[in-house]
Amino acid sequence: MASSGTRKRRERGSIVPEDILAGAFAVAERDGLDNLSMPELASHLGIGVTSIYWYFRSKDDLLRKMTDQATTLLQDRLPTPTDWKPEEWQEFLLAYFSTERASHQDANVLTDLVLMRTSSYSIPSTHRVYRSVERVLAYLVEVGFAPRQAWQVFSALSLYTRGFIITERTRRVNQTPPLGSPQLSLIDVDTMPILTELITHHSAMLDMADDESFEFGVRLALDQAARVLEGTTS
Structure with a gap:
């Protein structure tokens, strides 16, 4: 008789690929994506490891399928340009x-799969992402940007956003707090008067990775893009 701490093994043939993928994400x-292993996944699901290999030939194959699912999830969430009028392009890009x-x-797993492990992308996942980019570029060209300008606007905002995402991911991993009163002990008040003033009176505004900071950066880029567009259409 199995002990109460032992997971009961599933019957043979009772597992499907969707269950394995859900278990892999869990x-x-x-444990982190680097620590995901077929034996640990089999133990989590209560199946023999050969049941996983029946559907996924290797961990790399499993990671590709996980990346397929992650990219689909992300692409399904993103706004579609066809739902926005040309004059709403700045608000569309912000959204x-x-x-x-x-x-x-x-x-964290979504970030690791989509942004950190791009070698795990399958051809269908790559095409899915590129089609999404193509739709945004077509929308910006309709607005009035030249194709090269549309690409530069999109890529600048994309790189900014990805940098922001990875910064937040790193901060979660390292459990790094934003600047605030607890960090005053790290500041030399005699040589850092501006930081001292900001931390003392505006600590909530010093988080480099908060909603306000993100939108501020996006709108800076959009203001420059608007000037480029004005020069193109004038």
């Missing part, structure tokens, strides 16, 4: 990249 969220950032918050 184990990766718990697009804000949604991308929000999708990664507290979703």
Whole structure:
């Protein structure tokens, strides 16, 4: 008789690929993607490891399928340009990249799969992402940007957003707090008067990775993009 701490093994043939993928995400969220292994996944699911290999030939194959699912999830969440009027392009881009950032918050496995392990992308996943980019570029060209300008606007905002996401991911891993009164002991008040003033009176505004800071950076880029557009259409 199995002890109460032992997971009861499933009957042979009772597992399906969707169950394995769900289990893989659960184990990766718990232990980290680097520590995801076929034996640990089998133990989590209560099956023999050969049942996993029946559907997934290797861990790399499993990671590709996980990346397929992660990219589909992200792409399904992003706003579609066809739902926005041309004159709303700035608000669309703010919504697009804000949604991308929000999708990664507290979703370490999604970030690792989509942004950190791009070698795990399958051809279908790559095409899915490129089609999404193509739709945004087509929308910006319709607005009035030249194709090269549209690409530069999109890539600048994309790189900014991804940097923001990875910064937040790193901070979660290292449990690094934003600047605030606890960090005053690290500041030399005689040589750092501006930081001292900001931390003392405006500590809530010194988080480099908060909602306000993210939107401020996006709108700076959008203001420059608007000037480029004005020069193109004038």
